[in-house]
Amino acid sequence: xxxxxxFLFYKFFNIRLxxxxxxxxxxxxxxxxxxxxxxxxLVSEIKGIPLVYDSHxxxxxxxxxxxxxxxxxxxxxxxxxxxxxxxxxxxxxxSIADRYEDEYNIRPLTVRNCSMHSGHIRKFSRDELGVDSAxxxxxxxxxxxxxxRGGEELIRAVSITEKTFLLVVGxxxxxxxxxxxxxxxxxxxxxxxxxNVPWEELMRYTKSADVGLSLDKNSNQNYRFSxxxxxxxxxxxxxxxxAGDLPEVSEIISGNECGLVIREVTPESIxxxxxxxxxxxxxxxxxxxxxxxxxxxxxxxxxxxxxxTLYEGVIKGIKV
Numbered sequence: 226x227x228x229x230x231x232f233l234f235y236k237f238f239n240i241r242l243x244x245x246x247x248x249x250x251x252x253x254x255x256x257x258x259x260x261x262x263x264x265x266x267l268v269s270e271i272k273g274i275p276l277v278y279d280s281h282x283x284x285x286x287x288x289x290x291x292x293x294x295x296x297x298x299x300x301x302x303x304x305x306x307x308x309x310x311x312x313x314x315x316x317x318x319x320s321i322a323d324r325y326e327d328e329y330n331i332r333p334l335t336v337r338n339c340s341m342h343s344g345h346i347r348k349f350s351r352d353e354l355g356v357d358s359a360x361x362x363x364x365x366x367x368x369x370x371x372x373x374r375g376g377e378e379l380i381r382a383v384s385i386t387e388k389t390f391l392l393v394v395g396x397x398x399x400x401x402x403x404x405x406x407x408x409x410x411x412x413x414x415x416x417x418x419x420x421n422v423p424w425e426e427l428m429r430y431t432k433s434a435d436v437g438l439s440l441d442k443n444s445n446q447n448y449r450f451s452x453x454x455x456x457x458x459x460x461x462x463x464x465x466x467x468a469g470d471l472p473e474v475s476e477i478i479s480g481n482e483c484g485l486v487i488r489e490v491t492p493e494s495i496x497x498x499x500x501x502x503x504x505x506x507x508x509x510x511x512x513x514x515x516x517x518x519x520x521x522x523x524x525x526x527x528x529x530x531x532x533x534t535l536y537e538g539v540i541k542g543i544k545v
Contacts, residue, residue, distance in 0.1 A: 232296065239264050247271065252543055259284035259300055266307045275539050277313040280333065283321045286446025288373060313539055315532070318473045320450035334535055338454045339528040340461040342520075346425055348432035348462075360390040360415075361503045364434035364464075366427060367455045370397030373448065375440020375469065375490045377406060382495035384410040389499060394419040394430050431462040435509065436502060439468040440490050452477075460520040465512035467498045481519035483512055 226241075228234040243264035246254065254276045256265035262278060269276035285304060290297045308314075308325070314333035316322050326332045351358045363383070370376050376399045383391050393403065393416065400418065407416040419430065431437065437459030441448045452473040459466050466484035468474045478484040485501065487494040502509045 232299075235260060243267060253277070253539060255279055257281065259304055262307055263303050266310075275313065275543060276311070277315065277535075277539060278308075278311050280314065280316045280321065280325075281338075282317070283324060283447045283450050286450070288371075288445045288447065291445055313535065315535065318450055318452040320452075320473050324446075324450065334531060336531050337452055337523070337528055338457060339523050339525045340428075340454070340457040340520075341525045343425075343428045343432065343461045346428045346432060349429050350433075354392075354433060356390045357388075360388050361436065361499060362390050362392070362434045363436050363438060363499065364392045364394065364431055364459075365438045365440070365455075366392075366394040366431060366458065367453065368396050368421065370395050370403070371399050373442045373444040374399070375438065375442065375495075376400075376403050378490050378492050379438055379440060379495055380406045380410065380412070380416065381492035382499065383407075383415060384412045385492060386496045386499050386503075388503060389415065391416045392419060392430055392434060393417070394422065394427060396421050428458065428462060431458055431464065434462070434464055435513075436484075436499070437462070437464050437466050438495075439466055439474060440495070441469055441471060441474075442490050443469070443471060457520075457523060460516050460523055463513055463517040463520065465502070465509065465516050467495065467502075477519070477523070481515055481523075483516040483519050 226234065226237060228237050242261065246264055246268040252274060254265045254269050254274060256262045256276060256278050258281050265276055285297060285301045290300065308329045308331065311331060314331060315336050316325065316333040317336065317338055319335050322333045322335050356362055365376060365379060370393065380403055383389050404418055407413050437455065439453050439456050441451060441453065443449050449471060450473065451471065456466060456474060456477065460483060466478055468478055468484060468486055469490045470486050470488050475486045478486055485498045487498050
């Protein structure tokens with residue numbers, strides 16, 4: 226790649242991808258997100274082969290482009306040009322599917338990013354983690370621990386809540402600020418940061434926790450419609466969730482009675498929810514049972530059947 230960031234990176238990437246696809250042989254194309262859709266669509270039309278568009282988010286609603294009107298216009302123009310002609314579309318939540326249906330009169334197939342069963346994975350003991358057994362162990366995980374995802378408020382919540390210990394596992398733009406905040410608030414001994422690890426190791430940490438946090442704010446359309454992977458990791462691990470009041474997340478938590486939904490993502494509201502579970506072990510135990518029960522239906526082994534059915538239909542339509 227001649228360019229590594231910005232508009233020129235995406236332009237050059239799409240040109241290279243177009244020629245790569247044009248001069249290689251295959252039976253099926255899959256475009257992951259809007260930034261790969263244009264070359265995939267052009268080559269699928271030229272070669273007359275099927276294209277599946279797998280939209281992992283509401284791309285034109287991501288926070289990174291909301292204050293960049295020209296960049297947003299370019300991506301939206303590409304979407305408007307191509308989307309009405311797509312036959313096979315997958316997305317990750319019903320809210321995003323609703324939005325696309327309203328805009329283009331095409332209903333994508335919703336395939337949630339559910340986690341695999343994790344019953345075979347052994348959790349870490351408190352001794353292995355070096356965490357006091359009297360503390361409520363919290364976890365925030367993910368590859369996108371970024372701004373407006375509640376990390377800053379969570380660190381401050383831990384600082385005002387006794388008998389809590391927080392694991393932050395993953396990566397993101399906000400991590401350096403979170404580490405500094407933990408030091409400034411003098412709670413570094415109760416907050417541990419762990420870099421990205423393989424999923425099975427991640428689940429060892431997750432299964433060791435008492436509560437998982439999903440604190441995305443309603444600050445942009447992409448977060449509003451999101452259904453984060455970590456939510457399903459928490460359920461697979463059999464731990465309840467404290468989450469912000471986003472429609473998709475709230476529906477799963479309320480419908481399965483597997484956690485607490487807070488109206489606003491503030492240090493005080495997070496702390497109140499944590500204290501509620503800390504002071505009510507019977508409720509915490511019941512929520513854990515409900516989380517495990519929810520994972521029996523919200524798992525990848527079940528959800529992936531939708532993907533298999535879709536691709537069976539695509540493959541049957543390919544002329545041999």
